[in-house]
Amino acid sequence: MPGDAPLTVAVIGAGxxxxxxxxxxxRAGHHVLLVEPGEPGGRQAASYGNATWINPGAIMPISLPGLWRKVPGFLLDRTGPFTLRWRDxxxxxxxxxRFIAAGRDWERIGICARQRYPLCKHTVTDHRAYADEAGVGHLIRQEGLVYVYPDRTAFAAESRIWAMRRELGIRFSEIEEPELRRLQPELSPAYRxxxxxxxxxxxxxxxxxxxAxxxxxxxxxxxxxxARATGFVIDGGRLSAVVTDRGPLACDRAVIAAGIGSAGLAKLAGDRVPLISERGYHVxxxxxxxxxGAGLMPSDGQxxxxxxxxxxxxxxxxxxxxxxxxxxxRRADILLGYARKMFPGQAKRFETARIDRWMGNRPSTPDGLPCIGIASGSADIVHAFGHAHTGLTQAPATGRLVxxxxxxxxxxxxxxxYSARRFAR
Ligand SMILES: Cc1cc2nc3c(=O)[nH]c(=O)nc-3n(C[C@H](O)[C@H](O)[C@H](O)COP(=O)(O)OP(=O)(O)OC[C@H]3O[C@@H](n4cnc5c(N)ncnc54)[C@H](O)[C@@H]3O)c2cc1C
Structure with a gap:
């Protein structure tokens, strides 16, 4: 409680x-133990290799109505944005x-979007404040983000999504072809x-x-x-230590923020969460x-x-x-193919470049919402994981809630x- 003696809080995971x-x-006055086997934000973390977007408009879950019709195609098409290995x-x-069911109608999507919005709303201001405090203010860019489409008809096909953003007061501007050419002259004329x-x-x-x-x-x-956290010492619902591969760490509270490594720890803290990896790649x-200038999102490549x-x-x-x-x-090579498609004038350069390829694990629940809340097995343990495609955006608000x-x-x-208990129903 505020005003009481400071607590020792073990935060598991430094993504x-x-x-x-x-x-x-x-900031609330407590002593932090940051438990992480790797480097904070190192290549093992999703936080390292993402698309860098911090987006107040990241309100949409991935599963949308009609997705189920596309699943057979995903299984067959090796070049699309979504794939599932047969053996998995x-x-x-x-x-x-559960993922498909979560996106089965637009009413549900509207509810989910409104539940996601508080996690996204202030992301740019919050990250700017952290970056300034950490002396890396230059890393924050505020030029907006541009979804690019073959034409206005393709944009209009997503009108429901943009209408939801407008309803929540998320500002966006439509950009006609001449302005798009002026903003990004190298962009292929396939995007208009x-x-x-x-x-x-x-x-x-x-x-x-x-x-930083x-x-x-x-x-x-x-x-x-x-160190790697492997469990908890809980007696009568009260936490006394986080167990690690280097021995126990005495603490009063723990936060499970281990990305894809969180499900096992959450289970030990009393909650079964359906968390899987939506693996992603970068080049x-x-x-x-x-x-x-602004980051781009091509509607065909997502x-x-x-x-x-x-x-x-x-x-x-x-x-x-x-x-x-x-x-x-091959998934990374698909991305490279889009680089050639989007910037045909530069494609030759890309052939000889020393390209860095990376794969990481998005920690994903099926319903488009993270798990943030007090664990069922101990009121001293707080969940903070499952942010899937938008953890960079949603991290500051998650931190405040925690x-x-x-x-x-x-x-x-x-x-x-965001309670993990929603999966127990
Ligand atoms: C290709 C791609 C593009 C993306 N683009 C965006 C984007 O543009 N914008 C956006 O908002 N989000 C984006 N995301 C999602 C975002 O990167 C993730 O949601 C976010 O990084 C998750 O952060 P995290 O801290 O939960 O997990 P991570 O960053 O994975 O960090 C978890 C950390 O916990 C550590 N750990 C694991 N197990 C243990 C343990 N037992 N004990 C101690 N430590 C442990 C790991 O070593 C790791 O360092 C993208 C993701 C991918 C893959």
Whole structure:
């Protein structure tokens, strides 16, 4: 409670969600133990390789009405944005059925969008504040994000989605072809219409940003523990330690923010959460010969295309597969194909570039909402995982909610939709 003695809080996982939670818990006056076996925001984390978007308009879940009709095509089409390995189908069938059911009608989508909005709304302002405190303000870009379409008809086909954004007060501008050409002259003439989310932005280098936030935490007294959490010591519902592969860590509270590694820990804390990896890929093309202002999202490829300090990054693809299975680099090559399609004038350069390919695990629940809330097995453990496609965007608001739950303070917004208990029903 506010005003009481500071607590020792173990935050498990130093991806963007754990880091933001740790910053907010620390701001509330508590001592933080940051438990992470790798480097904060290192290549093992989804927070490293994403599309860099911080987007107040990220209100839509991925599962939308009509998806079920497309599933057979996903199984057959090796080049589409969504794929499922045949051998993984039996294991993922239950999750997939819930995923499709969650998006079965537009009324449901509207409810989900409104529940997602408080997590997204202030993302750019929040990240800017953190970045300034960490001395990396230059990593935040606020040029908006542009969805690009073959034409206005393709945009109009998504009118329901844009109408929901408008209803929530999310600003966007329509961009006709001449303006699109002026904004991004290198973009292929195959894209003739754009819609810009005016208040969205990017974190130019999310890995470097996470590393800076970890340094900020340490400078303010947090302790980094290089270890993997494996369990909890809970007695009569009260937590006394987080168990790690390096021994037990005494603490008063714990936050489970281990991305795809969270489900096992959540189970030990009393909650069974259907969490799987929607694996994603990126390619980074150094010296691409094109510099983007706003980030782009081509409607046909469904990926983020952004300029980063390392080069042009294309990040996307959804592959339902075991997190530990070998990457299928053909998925990265599909992204590369889009780089050639979008910027045909530069395609030759891309052939000889030393391309960085990366695969990471989006921690995904089937219903488009993360798990944030007090664990069923102990009121001293708080869940903060399952942000799927939008964890970079939703991390600061998640952090604020986590800190309020730990202190028993009035939460900044209603946490009920994010409770892990929804899966027990
Ligand atoms: C291709 C791609 C593009 C994306 N684009 C965007 C985007 O543009 N905008 C957006 O908002 N989101 C995007 N996302 C999603 C976003 O990256 C994730 O939702 C977010 O990074 C999840 O953060 P996290 O902290 O929960 O998990 P992670 O970043 O994966 O971090 C989890 C950390 O926990 C550690 N860990 C695991 N197990 C344990 C354990 N037992 N003990 C201790 N530590 C442990 C791991 O080592 C890791 O460092 C994208 C994702 C992908 C893959």
């Amino acid at each position: 963007i969600v754990g880091l933001c939670a740790a910053l907010e818990v620390q 189908l039996p294991r993922h069938a239950g999750w997939l059925a 219409f754009g819609a810009r989310l005016d208040d969205a932005g990017q974190i130019a280098d999310p890995g470097a940003y996470c590393a 936030l970890a340094r900020l935490l340490e400078a303010r007294g947090a302790q980094r523990i290089t 980074v093309i150094p010296e691409p010969g094109v510099e983007l 990926m983020g295309v952004v300029s980063t300090p390392q080069g042009l990054r294309l990040a996307g693809q959804v592959e339902l597969a075991d997190p530990d299975a070998d990457p299928d680099w 800190a309020a739950l730990i202190d028993g303070r009035e939460p900044p917004f209603d946490p009920t939709p």
